[in-house]
Amino acid sequence: MKRTVAALLTAATVTSLAACSLDSQTQSDDTVTVVIGYQSKTINTVTAGTLLKAKGFLEKRLDDLTKSSDVKYDVQWQDYDTGAPITAQMVAEKIDIGSMGDYPLLINGSKTQANERARTELVSITGYSPTGALNMVVVPPDSPARSITDLKGQKVSASVGSAGHGTLVRALDNAGIDPKTGVEVLNQQPQVGASALESGQAQALSQFVAWPGLLVFQDKAKLLYDGAEGDYPTFHGVVVRRDYAGQHPEVLDAFLQAQLDATEFLNDNPLESAKLVADGSGLPQEVVYLYNGPGGTSFDTTLKPSLIEAFKGDVPYLKSIGDFADLDVNGFVNPDPIQKAFADRGQDYDAALQSTTNPSALRGQDPVCNAPVTDAKLAGELWIDGRDATQPSANPDCLLRAIREATAAGDTIRAAYVPDTEFGTRWFADKSTWVRDGQRHLPFDTAAGAGRYTAAHPGATIVDYQQALAGAV
Template identity: 55%
Template structure:
């Protein structure tokens, strides 16, 4: 994919921000025409059930049309696409966006900023999550001499300050014994800018959120240095709404949450078709979308405000406070499960099981899963490299799904194991005498 396609279209970024929303000139009490403005991030594919996929399916518009037949109001949806959550928060607190989706750290900034400006917001649902933190990854350029987080000392690392990926970077550096404020030079950059900086050599590493690490790895433009799942701390994206709008238009919020549930059902029951749809809308490769959003993907999609996620949100507050980005956030006041319970009562999805290796062959509208890495390698060999669209394998320790041909493989006797990072593979080998790191091609050729 070219740099031009990586960047959001300029025309999209410059969508008029003055469009009337639910509380605007055409949407006040007693209005017969209401425009609902939704802010989303098309490239942040962990939010697709409240953004890209939802928009393409038209479920929100359908729910509003049904509502309009009941109350005699004509509803229109104005979708606005952004690269990160920060501009969505800015427009929400200005009263110009009614509903938005963003990651956990930006959600806290959304809550803090809303309270500060007396434009309170509420977290009403989740889009996708990973209970170990695998949605964020630190990557380096191919051929980089950097092998672990400690190698980042004195180096330049690109990230989006205040994002979930920045939070992962801060915590990971601290666990590695480094001071994020002193031992590395953080470059505060948009994801696309950071990707270009990594390619140009002006950044030594890039810490970003879904789907940038996977995209760059797929393109051969990056190698994973640190798997966010090593933190073993949940990370997620969610839906936030202006409190004033939610009180004035509860029926609209209910319609959105019903539509989000329908989009979630679509993604979970038709993962390949959903990945193809999101790829078409965003210009991202479908193979990358599926890495995160597929049946075994890194993200689990469920609108429920799970206790583990709320607890993780509370643990995120001190990280933002230490960076001077917030003073305090009342998470309990910010999280509001009532609208989801009202709109989609009793909705629940089964717990996600351990991910399995998965193979996607060219020309196929479905994938195959396998009980272990060895079986996947054998299937790849039998299919022939020319027929493989994508092969995915979970990290042997963290469970984070990764591209099989980008993973680091270890042979341990007759067993095969894969790792997202070389550091992870080296730790395994150090603890298992006789095991050794091997290349993907060798692994495929030797699998039986």
């Protein structure tokens, strides 16, 4: 596996060097080039990537600088499937600013620190989950596996060095399975892994968003393991080459201001944002909205202490997959630029830093149960085709009633979302495992979760989705 990671980074570097002929520092005496590495399909980075690009916030900020300085700025966007090639490009000094998940960020900091011109620092967060719900493990729809322990001795597809692979390693370790010998990891890009799962080459796939949700939405997989079961924070963030930031501090400031613009836009306009991200990534809008909608990923740029402490706890992962240099996390994390961006906007960074609530939450009045939507742990959301807005539901039974009534009225349901009863992870209602406990119906995103509940609650029974729809009162 160590040789695989080294080969992956080397191959990515060679490819990147061949593909990029411009020096990323300056294009001419009066034009400054900034090269942005992003992952269009990693939708927890959209405020520093797909959505940011679609809205043109960075270009607008830089245009304002041009008006006052006559210096022109050329923004170049480079799209990748994972964080590894972005890191390779930054090592080669060909990407200036990049975004990726927590485990790839570790590798980024470790690989770039030997060269002062390539050396990077973590300057902001894009999205995070306090429980680790951003990464998941899925299996084929007919798989007999019910928990992570059932993968022992099996082939699991993962992009080695990615956030999805890091979650697999942690999940196996928590289950008492040696990550190095307990499973055979097939080091594959997400698309390749999805094909391997469908063909039977792999018995499971561990990936970052949006791949688990996409495969489940397409009925090509079912959820086996929710990263929230590990109850360990995961996040995605932004890195910049220190040398570039030192030469062009105004570009980094403009980028972070633009990221704040995109973050505010997403939290204020989640449905419109999902459409823009879907258009830019090729992902179904329903899948994008699963993660980018209210109650999904927490889009918050601040470098929270809880995330940084979790990041430090991830450092041993470097040693487990390759010969990487130790990373001083405290020296890698630099909150000064994002603090300045907040101050320039007249916003309170410390207040945002201390907040642990998701900036985007379901609100409004449930029209079916005629009740206000107040509890995020229960609130669901119905998306009816042809409508400009979604419909909130106060609790799972109200959502089931809303789906039943809409279907009876001849409406087409695009998607319905509901929080998992055990961990609160936002998931598809029709892909959930439902439990009837008295008059209540409780959704679980995994069969294992439903099993844990019924084992602890005598009288509670597992029902299928249609039974849940029919029984909701």
